Amino acid sequence: MLPIADFDYHLPPERIAQTPIEPRDHSRLLVLDRATGQLEHRHFYEIGRYLRPGDLLVANDSRVLPAxxxxxxxxxxxxxxxxxxxxxxxxxxxxxxxxxxxxxxxxxxxxxxxxxxxxxxxxxxxxxxxxxxxxxxxxxxxxxGSMPTPPYITAPLTDPERYQTVYSAQAGSAAAPTAGLHWTPALIEQVKALGVGWASVTLHVGLDTFRPVQTENALDHQIHSEWYELSAETAQAINATRAAGGRIITVGTTSTRVLETVSQSQDVSLTAGEIQAAAGWSSIYIYPPYEYRVVNSLITNFHLPKSTLLLLVSALASRDLIMQAYAEAVERQYRFFSFGDAMLII
CATH class of the missing domain: 2.40.10.240 (QueA-like)
Incomplete structure (x- = not known):
């Protein structure tokens, strides 16, 4: 039994971001250290403070369709x-x-x-x-067609490109992989200059990503499936990073779903095995006490109450730490959901 009520929280409506921050990387960044439970409050353009030479960022290059x-x-x-x-x-x-x-x-x-x-x-x-x-x-x-935005965004989208990541390339999503919206070309080059790698996967995001868990027991929820692709080049970058002791840091829950889907199907663990190129439908359902196989850290936005994505981040950082972090984010007036602020779980 995993009561979904344990993953509920109160969010004042005014905390739901209706428009994106300009420039992209001036959104706020809540950093959660899993080892200490410590929270730090930064801006996204400061993310390089928390990255190390030899780390690898893995981002989803899917592009939103005018669907x-x-x-x-x-x-x-x-x-x-x-x-x-x-x-x-x-x-x-x-x-x-x-x-x-x-x-x-x-x-x-x-x-x-x-x-x-x-x-x-x-x-x-x-x-x-x-x-x-x-x-x-x-x-x-x-x-x-025109650009779809989530139901909680009621303000008109004046610039459709603001609901796309700057590195989007493969059209196919019904919703943006929103953790990527904070990156600018300059910031990507800045972290690369630190010795941090950058690799891409593709996962076409479906609208089910916003669907709340409606069963009392989260284990009874029927998870959605989404198409993914992981190239040989990205597999090689992941394997080289792991072999050298670097961290695999996913940009968003969608990239996370790809890496954990592939590692699960290929029997790769946190300390053994190599990722191979793969493509297919992912219906992975990540919730506590899931043990991550490849992902070491995660950059993500703030997620809806009782959502599968809130379960996913709770599996990485623990339910208690996530709920404490969310409570502090609400108190400090962070902006939530797709156009909102970001969180880095290290």
């Missing part, structure tokens, strides 16, 4: 779609607002009159639907 689409049914009723996962060239799993039956034909209208037709083919148990477009839409998404 919010607006359509009209043959009856004239308007609807809104949110693309979640691509199933094949023309089929996508999507959330659709309102009652839309299987067989319904939709006309999607984008910017400057761009249009495409689609048919609802299947209703899934999760409540999402399989949509078949009349043609592949990947290359047309910029003209058909």
């Amino acid at each position: 919010r689409l607006y359509g009209q049914k043959a009856s004239g009723g308007k609807t809104e779609l949110l693309l979640l996962k691509q199933r094949d060239a023309q089929r996508w799993e999507a959330l659709i607002k309102g009652k839309v039956a299987v067989g319904t034909r939709l006309i999607i209208t984008g910017h400057r009159g761009a249009q495409v037709q689609a048919t609802v083919e299947e209703l899934l148990e999760s409540g999402s639907r399989i949509i078949c477009f009349e043609q592949p839409i990947n290359d047309r998404l910029p003209e058909l």
Whole structure:
């Protein structure tokens, strides 16, 4: 039994960041030392203080798709779609607002009159639907769709690039890997100059990442799956870092999920084994008392109460330390969630 109520906390609504900080690296940084329980309050641009030559930062290079689409049914009723996962060239799993039956034909209208037709083919148990477009839409998404933001962000997104990391490259996410939003090109070069390595993985973030655990026992929760890729080059960097005694520091929970998924499937432990290149669907569910196999430290944002991501960070730092850190962050008026401040767990 793992009571999800133990991972709840009170967050005043005004602590939910509605807009990003400018410049990116001027967000605040709460540093939690797991060994001592000590908390330090910094800014993200000071992160180099806590990095050592020989460490390796592993970031998720996924890019958010303009996955919010607006359509009209043959009856004239308007609807809104949110693309979640691509199933094949023309089929996508999507959330659709309102009652839309299987067989319904939709006309999607984008910017400057761009249009495409689609048919609802299947209703899934999760409540999402399989949509078949009349043609592949990947290359047309910029003209058909707009940038989705999480439901707790109500302010309009004036610059869509602020919901992308500066190193994003592989389009496919329905939400940003937000721990990466704090990095600037200059800060990345600065930490590299310290002798810190930088490597990329890809995990396409789904909206389920925001879904709270709704079962009393967190162990009964059905975890979501997300597509990941880890290259031979990144595997080599991880193995070399581990062999030399450096730390593997993940930029975000999504990178963490990739490394722990791969290490689990390849039977790599904290002290033995080598990572190999891999790709597939990750449905890893990390919660206390999970023992991390590859990840030594984590850069992350502040997560929603009763969320799987709060469980993930609690598995690394302990539930008690995380809840103490969150309580202090609320008291000191840190900004929470996607556009909020960052935390470094060392």
